[in-house]
Amino acid sequence: xxETTHTAxxxxxxxxxxxxxxxxxxxxxxxxxxRRLTPWLFLAVPLVLLVTFTYVPVANMVYYxxxxxxxxxxxxxxTGLENYRQIFTRPExxxxxxxxxxxxxxxxxxxxxxxxxxTVLSFNLRFRNLFKGILFFPYLINGVAIGFVFLYFFQxxxxxxxxxxxxxxxxxxxxxxxxxxxxxxxxGVSVWRYAGLNFVLFLGAIQxxxxxxxxxxxxxxxxxxxxxxxxxxxxxxxxxxxxxILAISGSLSVFEIPYIMTGGATGxxxxxxxxxxxxxxxxxxxxxxAAAVVLLLIILLITWIxxxxxxxxxxxxx
Amino acid sequence: MTLHxxxxxxxxxxxxxxxxxxxxxxxxxxxxxxxxxxxxxxTSQEVADGGAxxxxxxxxxxxxxxxxxxxxxxxSAFGNTAFILLFSITGTVLIGSxxxxxxxxxxxxxxxxxxxxxxxxxxxxxxxTQVATFQVVNSFGLFNSVWAPILxxxxxxxxxxxxxxxxxRGIPVSLDEAARLDGANTLTIYWKIILPLLKPAIATVVIIxxxxxxxxxxxxxxxxxxxxxxxxxxxxxxxKGPFGAHWEHISAGTILVIVPTLLVFLFLQRxxxxxxxxxxxx
Numbered sequence: 001x002x003e004t005t006h007t008a009x010x011x012x013x014x015x016x017x018x019x020x021x022x023x024x025x026x027x028x029x030x031x032x033x034x035r036r037l038t039p040w041l042f043l044a045v046p047l048v049l050l051v052t053f054t055y056v057p058v059a060n061m062v063y064y065x066x067x068x069x070x071x072x073x074x075x076x077x078x079t080g081l082e083n084y085r086q087i088f089t090r091p092e093x094x095x096x097x098x099x100x101x102x103x104x105x106x107x108x109x110x111x112x113x114x115x116x117x118x119t120v121l122s123f124n125l126r127f128r129n130l131f132k133g134i135l136f137f138p139y140l141i142n143g144v145a146i147g148f149v150f151l152y153f154f155q156x157x158x159x160x161x162x163x164x165x166x167x168x169x170x171x172x173x174x175x176x177x178x179x180x181x182x183x184x185x186x187x188g189v190s191v192w193r194y195a196g197l198n199f200v201l202f203l204g205a206i207q208x209x210x211x212x213x214x215x216x217x218x219x220x221x222x223x224x225x226x227x228x229x230x231x232x233x234x235x236x237x238x239x240x241x242x243x244x245i246l247a248i249s250g251s252l253s254v255f256e257i258p259y260i261m262t263g264g265a266t267g268x269x270x271x272x273x274x275x276x277x278x279x280x281x282x283x284x285x286x287x288x289x290a291a292a293v294v295l296l297l298i299i300l301l302i303t304w305i306x307x308x309x310x311x312x313x314x315x316x317x318x
Numbered sequence: 319m320t321l322h323x324x325x326x327x328x329x330x331x332x333x334x335x336x337x338x339x340x341x342x343x344x345x346x347x348x349x350x351x352x353x354x355x356x357x358x359x360x361t362s363q364e365v366a367d368g369g370a371x372x373x374x375x376x377x378x379x380x381x382x383x384x385x386x387x388x389x390x391x392x393x394s395a396f397g398n399t400a401f402i403l404l405f406s407i408t409g410t411v412l413i414g415s416x417x418x419x420x421x422x423x424x425x426x427x428x429x430x431x432x433x434x435x436x437x438x439x440x441x442x443x444x445x446x447t448q449v450a451t452f453q454v455v456n457s458f459g460l461f462n463s464v465w466a467p468i469l470x471x472x473x474x475x476x477x478x479x480x481x482x483x484x485x486x487r488g489i490p491v492s493l494d495e496a497a498r499l500d501g502a503n504t505l506t507i508y509w510k511i512i513l514p515l516l517k518p519a520i521a522t523v524v525i526i527x528x529x530x531x532x533x534x535x536x537x538x539x540x541x542x543x544x545x546x547x548x549x550x551x552x553x554x555x556x557x558k559g560p561f562g563a564h565w566e567h568i569s570a571g572t573i574l575v576i577v578p579t580l581l582v583f584l585f586l587q588r589x590x591x592x593x594x595x596x597x598x599x600x
Contacts, residue, residue: 038504042420043432046413049473053451054439061450071453117343120336133587134344140579140590142533144554145572152357152370152565153350159370163349192346197594204595224332253445256535260555272445279449280540288449296446303441 058296064289071285083290093291096271099183100251103270106187107247111240113191114198119228122206132203139196147260150189151176179267186258186268193257194250198243205236245306249299271295351576358382358569365566382570386557390571394546395553402467402538402549403531409472410527411520418482419508423494440476448540455541466541467549471531478523481596485519486512522593525586532579550575 065083069076087093117135121128138146153159154175161173175185209231217227233240255272258264264273271291279288357365359374359382386392421433444451451470452461460466489512497507513520535551542549548556554575557568583590 036426039420039424039426039429041504042416042508046417046479047432047435049413049469050435050439052454053470053473054442054447055435057447057450057454058442060453061447064450113343117340120340125336125340129587131340131344132591133583134347136591137580137583138347139594140529140533140583142551142554142575142579143535144551145575148554148557148568148572149350149354152354152569155370157369159350159353162369162371192350200591200594204591249443253443255445260535260558275449276540279452285449285453292446292449296442299443299446300441 061289061292061296064286065293066290067286069286070283071279072283076286079286083287084294086287087291087294093274096269096274099268099270100254102183102187103190103251103254104248106191107194107251110191110195111198111243111247114195114202114243115240117195118199118202118206119232122203122232123224132200136196136200138193139200141193143193143256144260146189146193147257150185150192150257151261154185176262176268177266182262182266182268186261189257189261190254201239201243202236205239206232209235241306241309245303248302248306252295252299354569354572357565358573360566362564362566382566383574386567386571386574390557390567391545391548391553392571392574395548395550398464398547399532399549402464402471403528405468406471406531407524407527409468410475410478411523413472414475414478414482414523415486415513415516415520416508417479418486419512422483422486423491436476436479439474444474445536448536452540460541462542462544462547464542464547467531467534467537470537470541471527471534475527478527481522482516482519484596485516489515521589522596525590525593529579529582529590 064076066078066080067076068079068082117131121132121135125131155161156174156177160175173181175181213231214227217231222230253272254270255276258268258270259273259276262268264270264277269277272295275288275291275295278284278291353370356372356374357370359377359379360368360372361375361379361381364372364375417436421429455461455466455470460469493511493515494507497511502510532550534549535555538547538549538552539555542552545556554571557571
């Protein structure tokens with residue numbers, strides 16, 4: 001019986017510490033399974049799945065990235081850093097990173113919008129739940145459906161053009177056919193789709209701030225803006241931090257909406273679209289893996305920086 | 319008195335602006351959807367002639383829905399999606415709760431490394447590893463089968479483990495102990511005591527997972543390219559080809575896919591908000 005090392009500080013007496021007096025005989029469970037194996041009985045399947053579908057792929061990906069493998073043939077030649085050199089020196093491969101900036105800029109807007117509406121709707125308002133539902137609902141809609149909705153929306157003479165013409169700005173244009181507006185339009189769709197999630201997260205965080213704080217502030221004559229500045233903003237900092245990190249890694253790994261709507265045409269190819277095309281259309285598994293490793297490293301780096309800058313559980317309200 | 323005037327005026331103006339901003343935002347959300355709904359009721363002639371915002375001549379013209387449903391193979395798509403949903407959700411609940419039970423209720427030497435394995439995995443975004451994951455799935459011979467997405471959805475959901483872990487901490491250990499004294503073994507305790515008490519957490523996981531799986535495009539698109547294996551997402555995506563510019567059919571298909579989500583949302587609103595708030599903040 002060596003499974004319970006006494007270094008583990010058990011806050012509560014754990015179930016597997018046998019009650020005094022029944023020390024030895026009770027230890028092998030019915031069915032003859034030794035106690036120390038019981039946790040593994042529960043962990044075996046989850047761990048096998050975790051390793052098979054997360055760690056093995058990551059390890060393989062790193063390995064493929066140093067080869068010229070095409071994904072099919074048994075032949076794999078070790079090419080060292082050649083794939084990485086290509087990614088950083090071939091402008092057409094590297095350019096896709098710049099598309100991320102459109103989505104990054106959009107996510108700044110998205111977080112600002114979400115923050116505004118979360119603050120507004122955390123106070124008592126008429127039709128509060130209705131507005132809340134309308135703002136959140138886009139997040140739940142199927143991505144392909146959203147793609148089609150906005151494909152129609154951005155058509156030449158489509159919804160957007162019609163609405164704009166009400167305001168006398170009636171320009172007929174194919175918003176997605178023009179490289180100048182295509183990425184902006186797509187990034188706009190991403191704001192439409194994801195602002196609701198940020199909004200609900202912020203709203204939840206705001207509502208977990210104790211109500212007495214607002215009451216006290218109101219008694220002191222604080223305005224709404226002052227309440228936001230000094231109570232709400234610091235109170236929900238961890239959620240904002242989380243949203244920022246999700247926004248950055250999300251902007252780097254955009255796939256669905258541009259793939260469905262434009263297929264990556266007119267300069268809207270994102271990093272993931274390119275990787276998918278390299279791997280599954282051009283059979284350049286090695287190069288695609290290198291690209292994926294680069295993306296993974298960037299996201300890990302950003303996560304690490306964020307953890308440094310905004311440490312968890314540092315909510316100092318009261 | 320005069321000093322207070324500007325403050326008074328903003329106080330009266332502020333609610334108006336607030337409501338105005340809310341109405342504008344609601345319109346921005348609703349107009350694209352409403353237009354697609356209107357289009358789904360139009361005849362192809364009406365789509366060609368009228369502007370995007372014109373109204374359909376016959377509000378009960380459901381012909382496009384019938385076309386989209388049969389020609390778009392939506393029935394089999396709903397069937398496949400339901401099958402995948404059933405298995406991946408059941409799997410996720412069992413796997414998540416078992417992991418949480420093992421990690422929270424036992425002290426064993428490898429506990430910290432195991433926790434670390436799950437924790438580090440959260441940092442790896444699924445999209446980045448898909449090229450390599452594809453090879454793993456392929457080597458099991460699961461490519462082009464419904465089991466590929468099912469296994470992937472089950473095996474990579476770390477969020478649910480966190481939700482269960484957080485919840486299981488709140489269940490007093492004394493319950494386990496009492497059952498153990500009555501002669502229950504570990505498996506019985508998990509099955510008869512822990513799992514029933516986890517119901518609220520299970521509801522959260524089922525909702526989050528259900529919506530994610532229903533809406534996912536990437537995994538079925540990569541792993542199940544054959545046409546009979548279409549899910550909601552991939553079947554709808556295929557509308558792009560044969561229906562070309564037939565917007566009345568594409569719109570009908572789109573609305574068909576959105577309606578179930580809308581119904582679930584209307585009935586489970588409160589749980590959905592809570593679920594997402596819990597799920598995302600770990």
